Amino acid sequence: xxxxxxxxxxxxxxxxxxxxxxxxxxxxxxxxxxxxxxxxxxxxxxxxxxxxxxxxxxxxxxxxxxxxxxxxxxxxxxxxxxxxxxxxxxxxxxxxxxxxxxxxxxxxxxxxxxxxxxxxxxxxxxxxxxxxxxxxxxxxxxxxxxx
Numbered sequence: 001x002x003x004x005x006x007x008x009x010x011x012x013x014x015x016x017x018x019x020x021x022x023x024x025x026x027x028x029x030x031x032x033x034x035x036x037x038x039x040x041x042x043x044x045x046x047x048x049x050x051x052x053x054x055x056x057x058x059x060x061x062x063x064x065x066x067x068x069x070x071x072x073x074x075x076x077x078x079x080x081x082x083x084x085x086x087x088x089x090x091x092x093x094x095x096x097x098x099x100x101x102x103x104x105x106x107x108x109x110x111x112x113x114x115x116x117x118x119x120x121x122x123x124x125x126x127x128x129x130x131x132x133x134x135x136x137x138x139x140x141x142x143x144x145x146x147x
Contacts, residue, residue: 005061005064006057008064009055009056009057009064012056012064012067012074013055013056013089013092014092015074016074016077016078016081016089016092017081017089017092017093018093021074021075021078022075024071024074025071025072025074025075026071028068028071028074029071029072032068032069032070032071036070037070038066038070038073039073039076040073040076040077040080043063043066043067043070043073044063047063048080051077052080052081052084052085052086052089053085053086053087053088054086054088055088055089055092
């Protein structure tokens with residue numbers, strides 16, 4: 001988890017718009033077991049609408065800290081973003097999805113290359129074996145051909 005507030009906001013945005021938030025919440029819950037059960041309205045007050053439209057970047061460190069100390073609020077925020085989030089969140093989700101597709105594409109390309117490399121190595125091995133067999137068979141073939 002990043003320490004700088006701007007990096008932390010980006011990190012949270014990434015997880016709030018992606019499929020890994022439940023894992024993050026689970027990890028945070030093992031660290032922070034808050035007795036308080038504030039709501040998003042308690043944490044953000046009148047600024048909640050701003051969060052839903054413009055994201056976390058514009059908000060105070062104390063509010064972000066409260067989200068991390070009460071990790072289930074992140075799930076609540078993700079749900080509210082999905083229902084009421086503005087273009088900031090949509091752009092973040094598209095960026096997140098694009099990054100995942102690029103990573104998947106890179107992985108598929110690398111896998112494809114490894115598969116072809118294995119096929120070439122196998123073809124080289126087979127060619128080597130055949131060449132050795134032909135070298136051994138050459139005297140026999142010459143004697144058969146001579147008769």
